[in-house]
Amino acid sequence: MTMENDLLNPPLPQAPHLALPKLPTWLCRLWHKMLTPLFKHFEHGRIEITLPSGGHLVYGAGSPDGPTAHVTVHQHATLWRILSRGPLGLAESYMDAQWSCDDLTTLFDICLKNRAIFEAIRARGSVAHLFARLKHLSRANSLKGSRRNIAYHYDLGNDFYDLWLDRTMTYSSALGVKAGEDLAISQWRKFDKALAMCNAKEGDHILEIGCGWGAFAERATDAGCQVDGLTLSREQLAYSTVRAETKEFSDRARFHLRDYRHETGTYNAIVSIEMIEAVGEENWPVYFQCLRDRLKPGGQAAIQAITIHDDQYERYRRSADFIQTYIFPGGMLPTKGLMKEHAEQAGLELVEQHIFGADYAKTLARWRQNFLAAWPKIAALGYDERFRRMWLYYLSYCEAGFENGTIDVGLYSFRKPA
Structure with a gap:
């Protein structure tokens, strides 16, 4: 931990304490000894931990009425996995049902608000993250690797996604999410914003890089545009094709079924919604050059991108986190600055941006609720309890990240010179 962090997060007068005066076993005392240094800079919220042998640890000086996460450890082996593998060990032990939490999103929110805790846990898993990084590098987004990486996540089956996404089948952040409002309305609102930011007009021909299940194409054709959509997912291709035929567009x-690097046409506008995260750092220059080459003079591209803060980027790019390891192999988040830099190098001008990370937190909360409600039907498709816990961890992890601003999402408009 740096001196700067120590100054920003001074030790609290009230140290983490035990709710019970005595711990029943030496294993409980070991938990206390190993966790207390990690929680020494606890400032926000409260975490209560119940151990297998009956011990009870409470960390944080917050009021019991404030943000509190209740963690139940089912196996003492969890401690070793966290200490040896850091954040990956925390995720893996949860997936293996070695611990549970009454509210994962609150737990992650507390950890992100107490950055020193998160950094201390991450430092414990440096070796594990090195190996995860090497595996991540082996999943590079070559032409063959990109198709494999996309299939890993998006070819889980249309039936799976249909059970918990909104009725538009959109797997990206909605815009202007309102309590009690159908999420589909917020998704249409996002598509309308993208159409406006790429300056699309009736009769324009739009290239969509990463077309998902065809929702944007449906909205764009309703606005009088022609759309060519690219995907590397056979499941999405089949669904989108049937959707267009059924809804008569x-x-x-x-x-x-085409890699963006193989596209040769030119278009009035380009839209690419949360696809750049799957491009890979090594291909960002290629991606932005493709945008320029595929746009007609004066054309604009609207790119929706999840970004990571500049101060987190170098550490992030040197490791592989839970999402890169288990959810999106080959994935890599850019920073806002890097996007602008690569766009300018390709001869594109950033003309507008609209940031709405808080809406992604709300979108993820809806997805998480839908996923849990639909779980009996998802399980009937053949997915097991480990899969359920992995996805719950993923959705909660991302929700807390957007809520805290650790990651963000925005629509960016880039123009090719006339």
């Missing part, structure tokens, strides 16, 4: 939208 197949004469205005075509979908292709």
